[in-house]
Structures are given as C-alpha cells and as structure tokens.
Amino acid sequence: EVQLLESGGGLVQPGGSLRLSCAASGFTFSSYGMSWVRQAPGKGLEWVSGVSGSGGSTYYADSVKGRFTISRDNFKNTLYLQMTSLRAEDTAVYYCAKGSSGYSSWGRGTLVTVSS
Amino acid sequence: QSVLTQPPSASGAPGQRVTISCSGSSSNIGSNSVNWYQQLPGTAPKLLIYSNNQRPSGVPDRFSGSKSGTSASLAISGLQSEDEADYYCAAWDDSLNGYVFGTGTKVTVL
Numbered sequence: 425e426v427q428l429l430e431s432g433g434g435l436v437q438p439g440g441s442l443r444l445s446c447a448a449s450g451f452t453f454s455s456y457g458m459s460w461v462r463q464a465p466g467k468g469l470e471w472v473s474g475v476s477g478s479g480g481s482t483y484y485a486d487s488v489k490g491r492f493t494i495s496r497d498n499f500k501n502t503l504y505l506q507m508t509s510l511r512a513e514d515t516a517v518y519y520c521a522k523g524s525s526g527y528s529s530w531g532r533g534t535l536v537t538v539s540s
Numbered sequence: 541q542s543v544l545t546q547p548p549s550a551s552g553a554p555g556q557r558v559t560i561s562c563s564g565s566s567s568n569i570g571s572n573s574v575n576w577y578q579q580l581p582g583t584a585p586k587l588l589i590y591s592n593n594q595r596p597s598g599v600p601d602r603f604s605g606s607k608s609g610t611s612a613s614l615a616i617s618g619l620q621s622e623d624e625a626d627y628y629c630a631a632w633d634d635s636l637n638g639y640v641f642g643t644g645t646k647v648t649v650l
Contacts, residue, residue, distance in 0.1 A: 459639070461585075468542065469577070469585060469628050471639040485638050519584055525632045525639050526575045528596060530584040 426450040426529040428520045433534030440510050446503040446520030446531055454498040457524030460505050462516035474524055510538045543568060544629055544642035551648040552619045560645045562612040562629030568640055572632040574612040576605055579626045621649050
C-alpha cells in the first residue's frame with residue numbers, strides 16, 4: 425500500500441523559512457516523479473512544484489519560483505520542499521503527491537501558516 | 541488565478557446525472573491529457589479520472605470523463621449522497637511548464 429506522510433509544517437513569520445518532508449513507502453520511490461500541491465484555507469488546489477524520479481528535472485509554479493526548492497533523497501525515500509522568503513499568501517495545507525501529472529496517491533497534508 | 545475554468549457549483553437529486561465542464565486552452569487541455577480529482581470534505585484529493593477517460597481501480601463506473609478540443613467534462617450518473625464533494629480538473633500546461641488545476645466545482649446532492 426502506498427503511503428505518503430508529510431511533516432515539517434507549522435507557524436512561521438513572514439520572510440522566514442521552513443522545510444517540508446514527505447516520507448514515502450509502498451512503491452519504488454525512485455521510479456516516480458513526485459510533486460507538491462497546496463490548498464489555501466477555503467480555496468482550491470494549486471500545484472507548487474514537481475521533480476522527476478532521478479531528481480534531475482524540477483518544475484515550479486511562477487508563484488514560488490526563486491523562493492522554493494524541491495528535492496528528493498531516493499535512498500531515504502523522502503521528498504523535500506525548502507521554502508524561503510515566505511509570505512502570508514503561502515499559508516496553506518501542503519500535500520505531497522505521487523506522480524508527475526495525474527497524482528494517484530496523496531498524503532494527508534501538513535499545514536503551513538505564515539503570520540506575525 | 542487558474543487557467544482551467546469550471547462552474548463553481550452543480551447539483552442534482554439522488555439518481556440523477558450531473559455534468560461538470562472544464563474549459564482550457566491549446567497549451568493545456570488541447571495538447572495534454574486531463575485528470576479529475578474528487579475532494580471529500582476535510583480530506584486529501586483523490587484521483588478520479590486519468591488520461592481523459594480512464595478510471596483508477598476502485599472508482600465506480602458511475603464516473604466518466606471525456607475531452608474534446610480545449611474542453612473536458614466529468615459526468616456523474618446515478619448521483620449518490622456520498623458524491624457530495626469538490627471536483628477539480630487538471631492538466632499539464634506546456635506554456636507554463638507546470639501542472640494546472642481547475643477552479644473547482646462543488647457538487648451538492650439535493
């Protein structure tokens with residue numbers, strides 16, 4: 425059974441940084457692209473970033489480009505999202521999702537709140 | 541601001557058929573496959589339809605998807621109370637070089 429478990433969310437001040445992690449199990453992690461998708465309170469889904477199975481290719485939404493960095497450790501079966509220069513509008517539940525497009529499995533999400 | 545447009549709401553009585561539209565452009569729906577996600581209240585999204593019209597294992601055949609040109613649609617037949625949820629279309633966008641979600645449609649069972 426595929427399992428994705430996000431962690432690392434919390435309250436951070438504007439301009440601060442946070443690193444999210446997603447521990448994956450139940451599938452051959454290195455064979456799949458992985459992505460981060462977020463959902464602001466009461467709002468719709470927004471794709472944030474994606475990475476290829478090898479980690480060699482990365483993709484970002486314009487709203488986070490230059491501030492967020494996606495990476496993965498295929499030995500630890502873990503996906504990361506390093507977030508810097510955080511803004512109030514980055515407040516959201518961040519989901520880890522399996523796939524490059526067409527996300528067959530999702531984690532439960534981790535809440536990031538950017539507020540002073 | 542999403543590049544895929546959906547109606548904000550749709551509704552129907554139990555047993556009825558509901559259709560949700562998703563309008564895009566040549567850089568997304570027009571050149572890539574469409575996926576649909578269902579998000580029940582308070583839960584993570586779930587893949588409902590992939591590659592325009594394919595159902596993952598476990599998804600009832602009451603759910604069907606189609607695509608024509610730069611638009612797609614999701615149909616729910618034999619509407620049930622447990623179908624009350626938010627539904628999102630999505631596709632890769634070649635111009636943005638990223639994945640885009642629709643604005644979302646809230647389905648209510650009357």
